[in-house]
Amino acid sequence: MEIHRQSPIASAADLRARVLFHVLLTDTLLVGDSQSLNTPPFRALVSSREAVGQAVRSDLAPLLDSGRIRIACRDGQSLAAVRDAQELRQVEHVPSAAYAALMDSLTRAHAVPYGLDAVSAAFKSGVVRLLEEQVHNARGETRRTLEAALEFVRSEEPLYFKSLRDWEESFRADSSGSTEVVLAMASVDRAAGESYRQSLPHALGAGTAAPRSVGPSSTAAVHTLMESTTLHAGMLDGFLLGRLPVEVFLEATEQPSRGFLVRQLGLLRRGIQPDTSRLAEAVAEFSAWMREAFDRAFRDTDERARAVLDGNRNLMRFSLSQDALTGALGAGLDVPMADRDQDYLDLRVLDRSVPAADGAAGVGELDAWQMRQRVVTGAYVG
Incomplete structure (x- = not known):
């Protein structure tokens, strides 16, 4: 949020x-x-x-x-x-x-x-990079607006998010208010927000969580190495997770199957091949444990959650894949047959240590930039 x-x-x-x-x-x-x-x-x-x-x-x-x-x-x-x-x-x-x-x-x-200086520098360079990409393809009043924003960003040392927001308000007040200016300023705001989101994880080499729309698109070059499709979906149910007492989560983090799952996903995120067969077993064991934990937590205390749990007939999928163009590994947990009205989350863990191949198909501008910069990208949740 x-x-x-x-x-x-x-x-x-x-x-x-x-x-x-x-x-x-x-x-x-x-x-x-x-x-x-x-x-x-x-x-x-x-x-x-x-x-x-x-x-x-x-x-x-x-x-x-x-x-x-x-x-x-x-x-x-x-x-x-x-x-x-x-x-x-x-x-x-x-x-x-x-x-x-x-x-x-x-x-x-x-x-x-x-280090605040390192994160501030990453934030500023990220905004500059994103704005430069937008200026390259812009024309007319849109281009002039983006160039003004770029000039301001380059002049600030350090660049604070608030100072950029204050500049945006001032620029809007003095501008023509045309559609081009409004849309250009929205682009500036998105660039600042995206750079702000990534600057701290970039400086720490940490994975990042983001809306699923930021994740990579499926392409023909992605090959499925392993897939399990008969797992209970409760651990991806946002409604159930939101009502589960925190004590159950603490208990869950101590489960051996969960520990093995997390360690193997950590290896994958760093480009190291996980133990495929044991990883599949750990996912199945942990999803079954979570199903029992939901049942214990809601059996006598939460009739509404119990009804949702009992009515859940969807199945969770765990998959392991590899991009043929980059060699990058990926793993995912999702509910492929979920209704649109149901609040299921999903997890995609990706190896971003492999630079993108030139002209890699299906890789968006953000993902291509992440690959070139060797930024580690982790969990995606919608």
């Missing part, structure tokens, strides 16, 4: 399902310091004081305290210090000092430091 961009995630409850989905299927979920502070729906998942008026479980504290969710902190600073600096710069959605102190108490032991 990126506050700087339009998000497919509609509520704090929706965000909770996706956060816990990533906790379930990755070794650790890394959240940026700004995101942990300035995203009101995330705050509602940590503190009941932040969730006033929202029907959501404010129960992520055990996951933060245990390090299952870790916060990336700039230059080793406390979140309280980051929060105070943001307040001085009038950043949007700055939380209370009490919330920042609570987060420090929960996360300090497992915090991941990063």
Whole structure:
């Protein structure tokens, strides 16, 4: 749920399902310091004081305290210090000092430091790169607007997201307000948002989570190496995940089958061939464990969730594939026959360590850029 961009995630409850989905299927979920502070729906998942008026479980504290969710902190600073600096710069959605102190108490032991200068440089270079690509194909007033944005971005050192937003507002106020300008400014906003999303993971060499529309398209060059299609789909059901007590997730993270699954997906993400047969067994075993966990959790306490669980007849698919053009490996969990009205999530783990072949078919501009830059790309969730 990126506050700087339009998000497919509609509520704090929706965000909770996706956060816990990533906790379930990755070794650790890394959240940026700004995101942990300035995203009101995330705050509602940590503190009941932040969730006033929202029907959501404010129960992520055990996951933060245990390090299952870790916060990336700039230059080793406390979140309280980051929060105070943001307040001085009038950043949007700055939380209370009490919330920042609570987060420090929960996360300090497992915090991941990063260099702010490196992330700032990655953010600026990402915006410049994306705008340069757009300028190359633009004409007329669209091109002039994009060139003005590019000139501003290049002049800022460091470039802050807020300063770019302030420039956008000023430019809109002084512009003709034509359709070309409006669309060009929307492109600037998207470029800033996409670069902001990727700059911290890029600096840390971490995987990134994103809407499924950002993922790679299926192509004829992708060959299926292995596929299982008879797995219970409960662990991809957003409704069920959103209602499952956090204690069950903590228990799930201790299961040997889950640990093996996560380690093998980690190897794949780094371009190392996983143990295919044992990986398939681990997925089947863990999906069966999750089915039993749902049953235990909802049997006597949640009639609505129990009805959804009992009525779930869809099957989950686990697949392992390889791109013939790049040699890149990929694995996925999805529900191929799901109805459009059902809230199923999916996971795609991709090896982005292999540079794209020249003219690789079906690879979008973003994915081609990621391959060239050797950016590690991890879980995709819609």
